[in-house]
Amino acid sequence: MSTRETLRTYLFGTLIPTPAESWPGDEADLFEAGMDSLRVMQLLVFVEDKLGVNLPDHEVTPERIGTVSALVGWIESHKKSP
Template sequence: MSREVDGIEVIGWLRSEEILMLEEGFTVGDDLFQAGLDSMAVMQLVVAAEEQFGVQLQAGDLTKENLTTAESLATLIRERRT
C-alpha cells in the first residue's frame, strides 16, 4: 500500500473492522471518544492497525490528542509508517 492514509479511509476502516459504530455523516474532524472510543476499542484498533497498515503503535503513541479524530489518527498512522 503506497497511497497515503487519510481520515476518510480511517473512518471506513473503523467501520469495517467494527471497532466503532460511526453514524452516517461522521466527519474526519468529529470526536472519536464521543462516538464511543474507549480503552478496549483502542486495543482492537492497535491490533487492527498492524494488520491493515503495517504499523506498530506503541503505548506512548496512544494519547488523547493522537486519537481524538479520524484526521489525527490518520496523521499518527502516516508518521509511524515512515
C-alpha cells in the same frame, strides 16, 4: 485505498456505532462517538495487521487518537520510508 479510507472503513464498519454517512467529519471526537480503551487496543492491532504500522503503546494519547485526522497523521508519521 488510502490510509484515511482504510481507517474510516474499519472505524465505522466495526468499532464505532455511528454510520460513516452520518459522521460529522474527520475532526469530530471519536470518544464522544463511543471510542473507549478496548476499542483503542483493537484499533492498534488493526493498524499493525492491516497497514503494517506499529504504533507504540506509550505514544497513545487522546490527542493522537481522538479524531480520524489525528489518527491518520500519527499513522503516517510511523510509516517506514520505501
